[in-house]
Amino acid sequence: MTEEHDGVVVYWRPGCVYCMKLRLRLRFTRLKYTKVNVWRDPGAAAFVRSVADGNETVPTVTVAGRPMVNPSKKELLEEVRAYAPHLLSTTG
Incomplete structure (x- = not known):
């Protein structure tokens, strides 16, 4: 799937406090x-387990196919700026 290779994918599960925090913080970005x-x-x-030492650690995020396990908003945005800057809107 193209968006998994070129974009950002946030792997999450219901009830995960860390997922909720990251998704809330991302709401204030473009x-x-x-x-x-x-x-x-x-x-x-299975993908999450493959990049998180066999654990289902969420949030796990991919940026242009590069996995990050439980990243902070800052770490995630740094990866986006480096590998997928087209995903950040500069208007508005």
């Missing part, structure tokens, strides 16, 4: 991203 619930997508859960 970053466009796709959300994937690992409880509803076994392939996504």
